[in-house]
Structure formats: structure tokens, C-alpha cells
Amino acid sequence: MYKPTGWALHTDKYQVTMMYAHWKNGSHLHRKAFDLYFRKLPFGNGYAVFAGLERAVQYLENLQFTEEDIRYLAEQESFEPEFLDLLREFRFRGDIHGVREGTLVFPNEPLLRLEGTIMELQLVETALLNFIGYQTLVATKAARIYTIAEGDTLMEFGTRRAQESDAAVWGARAAYLAGFDATSNLRAGQMFGIPVQGTHSHAWVQDFDTEVEAFRAYARAFPDSSVLLVDTYDTLKSGVPHAIQVGRELKEKGYRLAGIRLDSGDLAYLSKEARRMLDEAGLTQTRIIASSDLDETTLLNLKSQGAKVDAWGVGTRLITAYDQPSLGAVYKLVAREQNGEWLPSIKISSNPEKVTTPGIKTVYRIIDQRTNKARGDLIIEEGHSIDEEQPLTLFHPIHTYRKKKVREFRAINLLHPIMRRGERVFDPPPLDEIRRYHLAQRSMFWEEYLRLMNPEEYPVDLSGELWNTKQELLQKIYRTIREENGS
Ligand SMILES: Nc1ncnc2c1ncn2[C@@H]1O[C@H](COP(=O)(O)OP(=O)(O)OP(=O)(O)O)[C@@H](O)[C@H]1O
Numbered sequence: 001m002y003k004p005t006g007w008a009l010h011t012d013k014y015q016v017t018m019m020y021a022h023w024k025n026g027s028h029l030h031r032k033a034f035d036l037y038f039r040k041l042p043f044g045n046g047y048a049v050f051a052g053l054e055r056a057v058q059y060l061e062n063l064q065f066t067e068e069d070i071r072y073l074a075e076q077e078s079f080e081p082e083f084l085d086l087l088r089e090f091r092f093r094g095d096i097h098g099v100r101e102g103t104l105v106f107p108n109e110p111l112l113r114l115e116g117t118i119m120e121l122q123l124v125e126t127a128l129l130n131f132i133g134y135q136t137l138v139a140t141k142a143a144r145i146y147t148i149a150e151g152d153t154l155m156e157f158g159t160r161r162a163q164e165s166d167a168a169v170w171g172a173r174a175a176y177l178a179g180f181d182a183t184s185n186l187r188a189g190q191m192f193g194i195p196v197q198g199t200h201s202h203a204w205v206q207d208f209d210t211e212v213e214a215f216r217a218y219a220r221a222f223p224d225s226s227v228l229l230v231d232t233y234d235t236l237k238s239g240v241p242h243a244i245q246v247g248r249e250l251k252e253k254g255y256r257l258a259g260i261r262l263d264s265g266d267l268a269y270l271s272k273e274a275r276r277m278l279d280e281a282g283l284t285q286t287r288i289i290a291s292s293d294l295d296e297t298t299l300l301n302l303k304s305q306g307a308k309v310d311a312w313g314v315g316t317r318l319i320t321a322y323d324q325p326s327l328g329a330v331y332k333l334v335a336r337e338q339n340g341e342w343l344p345s346i347k348i349s350s351n352p353e354k355v356t357t358p359g360i361k362t363v364y365r366i367i368d369q370r371t372n373k374a375r376g377d378l379i380i381e382e383g384h385s386i387d388e389e390q391p392l393t394l395f396h397p398i399h400t401y402r403k404k405k406v407r408e409f410r411a412i413n414l415l416h417p418i419m420r421r422g423e424r425v426f427d428p429p430p431l432d433e434i435r436r437y438h439l440a441q442r443s444m445f446w447e448e449y450l451r452l453m454n455p456e457e458y459p460v461d462l463s464g465e466l467w468n469t470k471q472e473l474l475q476k477i478y479r480t481i482r483e484e485n486g487s
């Protein structure tokens with residue numbers, strides 16, 4: 001399996017300076033809890049698709065400072081040698097609970113909950129946000145495209161346009177787990193077992209004196225699986241007729257032209273014309289693949305125009321999450337251990353949506369027994385349970401008058417143990433299983449939450465007790481501020 005090394009410095013400098021200041025203060029081993037979550041759904045979507053856990057766990061399992069890292073840090077600040085010795089011994093020994101990859105997730109619910117020493121939890125913040133923010137963003141974009149594709153084959157073509165190499169391979173993985181069928185990136189295929197597919201480029205055609213010669217030579221190399229790119233010169237006057245000529249030659253030899261690819265022009269018109277021409281030539285099995293700056297909006301548009309496309313190659317706009325470049329995930333301190341007891345901690349903001357929810361919490365998904373559809377998510381304090389025999393009142397945490405009563409429901413805990421004292425305690429499911437799980441999850445949500453435009457807001461609520469804890473803490477802090485100001 002792919003093992004990252006040398007990732008200890010993949011963090012912001014301030015994490016290490018805080019670690020040092022804690023060490024000087026004698027507080028570096030104090031235990032804290034942090035939640036990782038996001039506040040706003042990307043792309044105006046109604047949900048996000050959680051991804052990045054596998055990458056995060058691999059990082060945490062292998063996290064250590066090399067001698068080179070220590071030397072480098074020593075050049076940055078005058079850290080005392082004893083602190084550097086502590087870093088030499090450093091291993092992540094925290095506890096993590098997390099949502100399964102492929103789960104549909106929503107704003108303000110913890111996706112990861114981490115408990116450990118402040119030293120280790122501070123160090124890992126940056127990398128975790130980096131991995132999970134990006135992969136969740138791309139998985140969500142891929143899910144939007146999947147929604148529109150309605151069962152057509154989806155191929156991820158983005159590596160050449162991705163923000164560097166890690167984004168390409170982990171983005172390919174995120175796209176696959178959210179419903180894509182294949183990637184063009186061989187390294188992603190090798191690392192994660194994603195099916196790898198591809199066609200050929202314009203350079204192949206340009207390298208021959210004639211287009212038909214180019215097609216014939218490619219078909220000789222791959223008589224059963226050639227997909228010929230037909231837009232180098234003129235799609236309908238040259239590309240498609242030449243592809244048909246080679247398709248007929250293949251047929252005479254007992255082979256089949258697998259497909260043609262359209263990569264420019266009016267893809268709706270060209271695909272309909274190409275389909276007609278292929279069918280008239282008896283090449284009804286030859287598939288039409290389209291690429292060219294595609295995303296969910298163009299796909300939707302092309303489908304509404306009756307485009308005859310069987311498979312879509314999607315690059316730039318998927319891998320770069322073109323219309324929203326960051327998820328904006330956050331990592332917030334939610335509890336501090338004192339004398340063996342967890343004390344909830346809060347971060348206040350003038351924007352009520354940004355006030356953190358204190359305490360060690362878990363998230364339950366409330367599933368209606370009769371419809372098997374999700375009614376909402378409920379965040380409750382860890383250790384508290386939900387009585388499935390009693391009606392449950394869900395209310396909006398800010399607009400509290402928005403209430404509903406749920407009966408006959410199942411409550412499914414979304415936060416699973418992932419690491420205990422730094423050891424992985426879950427078997428990472430194969431990627432195909434994550435993908436199946438994700439696709440099955442979608443059927444647990446009403447259409448209204450899944451639609452692309454102006455989806456309904458899915459409820460993410462706090463239990464009554466947690467809501468009270470939050471209010472009490474807020475009032476306590478404001479009281480203290482007033483007292484300090486003598487007002
Ligand atoms: N029928 C259509 N309806 C809506 N959008 C379309 C249609 N056909 C193609 N598109 C989209 O329009 C955009 C066209 O891009 P662009 O203007 O760069 O032209 P192009 O035909 O791809 O040419 P080239 O690649 O040679 O620059 C692409 O995003 C493509 O997916």
C-alpha cells in the first residue's frame with residue numbers, strides 16, 4: 001500500500017510554535033478534543049460527499065520527524081534541544097472517530113473528532129484540513145456530475161490540469177468513490193485499483209499524413225478497443241467518415257470499433273449526426289465519447305438537447321473544483337480535559353452560524369422506518385443515547401421554532417472509531433465497497449436534497465441537552481466579559 005513519509009512538516013509553522021510554547025508552559029501533554037467540519041455546502045449543493053479519511057489515517061500512522069526535519073526546524077527558531085528530542089520521539093497517539101468515506105454529510109456536523117494531547121492535535125490540523133477539504137470537495141463535484149449522467153459512463157481526465165500530482169491521484173480516487181467509473185491516470189489506477197481507460201490524442205492523428213492512416217494504425221494496435229478521436233480536422237466531413245471506414249475494415253476481420261471521441265464543436269449536434277452516420281453504417285455498437293470542458297451544467301444542457309453520448313470524459317472542471325476552489329473546512333477545539341473530566345469549550349463569533357458547538361459529541365442520522373429515508377441528523381453529547389421507542393423532537397439550532405416530531409425511526413451513529421491511541425482500529429474497506437456504499441447512501445435521501453439547483457436544506461440539529469449546554473456556556477462567557485468590563 002502507498003505509504004507517505006516525511007509529512008511531519010506538512011503543517012503551518014504556527015502549529016509547531018504553539019507546540020513549543022505549550023511545552024515551555026508545561027501544558028503540551030494536556031488532553032483536548034477537536035472537531036473537523038465545514039460550515040457551508042460547496043457549489044450550492046444540498047450535501048457533500050465525505051472523502052479523504054484513508055489519506056488522513058495513512059498520514060497519522062506514519063507521522064514522525066526525520067533528522068532532516070529536526071535540523072530544519074532548529075534553523076527556523078531557537079527551539080531548546082529538549083523540545084527537539086521530544087519531536088524525535090513523536091508519534092501520533094490520539095483517538096479518532098470519523099464518518100465513513102462516501103457518506104453524505106452536511107454543514108456543522110463533526111466529520112472527524114479527535115482526542116489527544118494538544119501537542120499532537122495541533123500538529124495535524126493543517127494536513128487533515130488539506131486532505132479532507134480537497135477530497136470532499138472533488139467527491140462532491142463528482143457526485144453532482146454523476147447525478148446528471150444518469151448511468152452514462154464517466155471518466156476522470158483531469159491530471160494534466162490538476163493542481164499538482166497529489167491532487168490528481170487523490171482527486172481521481174475521490175471522483176471514483178462518488179460514482180465515476182474510471183480515470184485516465186495510471187498511477188491512480190495502480191495506487192487504488194481504479195479502472196483505467198483512455199482514447200488517443202490529436203498528436204496521434206497529426207503524426208500521420210492522413211487521418212485514415214492514423215485511425216487504421218491505431219486500430220491495428222488495438223483491434224478490439226480503439227476509440228478514435230474524430231475532431232482533428234473536420235468532425236463530420238472527415239473524422240466520422242474515416243472512423244466508419246476503419247470500423248468497417250475491423251468488422252470484416254471480425255473486430256468491432258469500440259468508439260469515437262468528440263472533443264470540440266457543438267457536442268449535441270455532432271453526437272446526433274455521428275450516431276446517425278455510425279448506425280447507417282451498421283456500427284450500432286460503436287460508442288460515442290465526449291470531452292471538452294465538461295461539468296454538470298454542460299452535461300445537463302447537452303442531455304436536454306438530446307445529445308447521443310454514451311460516455312463522458314471530464315477533466316479540468318472536476319479536478320480543480322472549478323466553481324469553488326475550497327471547501328473551507330475548519331478544525332475547532334471543542335473540549336479540554338481537567339482532572340480527568342472533559343470541559344466543553346466554545347468559540348464565539350458575531351455570526352451565530354460560526355459559533356462552535358462545544359463538547360465531545362457524536363452524530364446520529366435519523367432514518368424514517370416507513371420510508372427508509374433520512375429525516376435529519378442529530379448531534380448529541382457522546383455517551384448520551386437516543387431512545388428509538390419515544391417520539392423525537394428535532395429543532396433548528398438557530399431558528400428554534402422550526403421543529404418536527406419523528407416517530408418510528410432508526411438512529412444510526414455516523415461517527416465510527418477510526419484510531420485508538422494512534423493505532424488504526426477499522427479495516428479500510430476496498431475502494432469499490434466505499435463506492436457501492438456511497439451510491440446506496442444516496443437512495444436514503446429524498447430527491448429534494450439531491451437536486452442540483454436550490455436544494456432543500458437538510459436538517460442538522462442539536463439535541464435539547466446539547467443546545468442548553470451551548471447556551472449556558474455562551475451566557476457564562478458573556479457574564480465574565482461583562483464582569484471584567486464592570487458593566
Ligand atoms: N451543444 C452545446 N450546448 C452547450 N454547450 C456546449 C455544446 N457543445 C459544446 N458545449 C460546451 O461549450 C464549450 C465550448 O468550448 P470552446 O468554445 O473552447 O470550443 P471548442 O469547440 O471546444 O473548441 P476548441 O477545443 O477547438 O477550442 C465547452 O465547454 C463544451 O463542453
Ligand SMILES: O=P(O)(O)OC[C@H]1O[C@H](OP(=O)(O)OP(=O)(O)O)[C@H](O)[C@@H]1O
Pocket residue numbers: 157158160161200201202203263291292293294313314315316317
Ligand atoms: O476539457 P477537460 O474537461 O479538461 O478534459 C481533458 C481535456 O484534455 C485533453 O485535451 P488537450 O487539449 O490537453 O489534449 P488533446 O490534444 O488530447 O485534445 C482532452 O482532449 C480533453 O479535451
Ligand SMILES: O=C(O)c1cccnc1
Pocket residue numbers: 157158184197198199200261291313315
Ligand atoms: O484518454 C483520453 O482520451 C484523455 C485522457 C486525458 C485527457 N484527455 C483525454
